[in-house]
Amino acid sequence: DAKTTQPPSMDCAEGRAANLPCNHxxxxxxxxxxxxxxxxxxGPQYIIHGLKNNETNEMASLIxxxxxxxxxxxxxxxxxxxxxxxxxxxxxxxxxxxxxPGTRLxxxx
Amino acid sequence: NAGVTQTxxxxxxxxxxxxxxxxxxxxxxxxxxxxxxxxxxxxxxxxYSASEGTxxxxxxxxxxxxxxxxxxxxxxxxESAAPSQTSVYFCASIETKGxxxxxxxxPGTRLxxx
Numbered sequence: 386d387a388k389t390t391q392p393p394s395m396d397c398a399e400g401r402a403a404n405l406p407c408n409h410x411x412x413x414x415x416x417x418x419x420x421x422x423x424x425x426x427x428g429p430q431y432i433i434h435g436l437k438n439n440e441t442n443e444m445a446s447l448i449x450x451x452x453x454x455x456x457x458x459x460x461x462x463x464x465x466x467x468x469x470x471x472x473x474x475x476x477x478x479x480x481x482x483x484x485x486p487g488t489r490l491x492x493x494x
Numbered sequence: 495n496a497g498v499t500q501t502x503x504x505x506x507x508x509x510x511x512x513x514x515x516x517x518x519x520x521x522x523x524x525x526x527x528x529x530x531x532x533x534x535x536x537x538x539x540x541x542y543s544a545s546e547g548t549x550x551x552x553x554x555x556x557x558x559x560x561x562x563x564x565x566x567x568x569x570x571x572x573e574s575a576a577p578s579q580t581s582v583y584f585c586a587s588i589e590t591k592g593x594x595x596x597x598x599x600x601p602g603t604r605l606x607x608x
Binding site for chain 1: 536538593598599601604
């Protein structure tokens, strides 16, 4: 079973920031938080990952709470092409890489 | 640099037929995985290979076999296809940096078993 909990769906207005939450209250000290997304029927696409510190790359920002029990993926300026299912996964050394149902993000014009 | 490629893109089989799904990566990664994704569901791990010459079962291995032919290629075989194996199959190649793994996925093979 997935070790994360995400809302099943969210809407976001185009051009606004999309904030996708994830709860992982049973995360262990050496597990990373990963975010992937799947656009329509394509293969999942890696977005970002982190351990303790907040992370930012060209696609998104990842905010991890101090107790590491939850995190938020931020897409700063959502576009229609960001409409996808977003998966939050916690894992260490590929031992428990489980894709749950994810959050279906709809970016609205 | 093609990343991860999969063939075929689509396939229709009759119950009892066999086929092999091919996957190749050009990123020099050691680990490769096979997943299946049923409609409206997340991905489930079928088999994985941590390095050339090794394979291990994942969550749903029954009805499948795999071969890690070399570092680049990891194939998935259905010996006797069943309608329950109708699914989209994704291959992934894993980049390992320290304790973190990043997975790069192929475009998928859409399989229908009649």
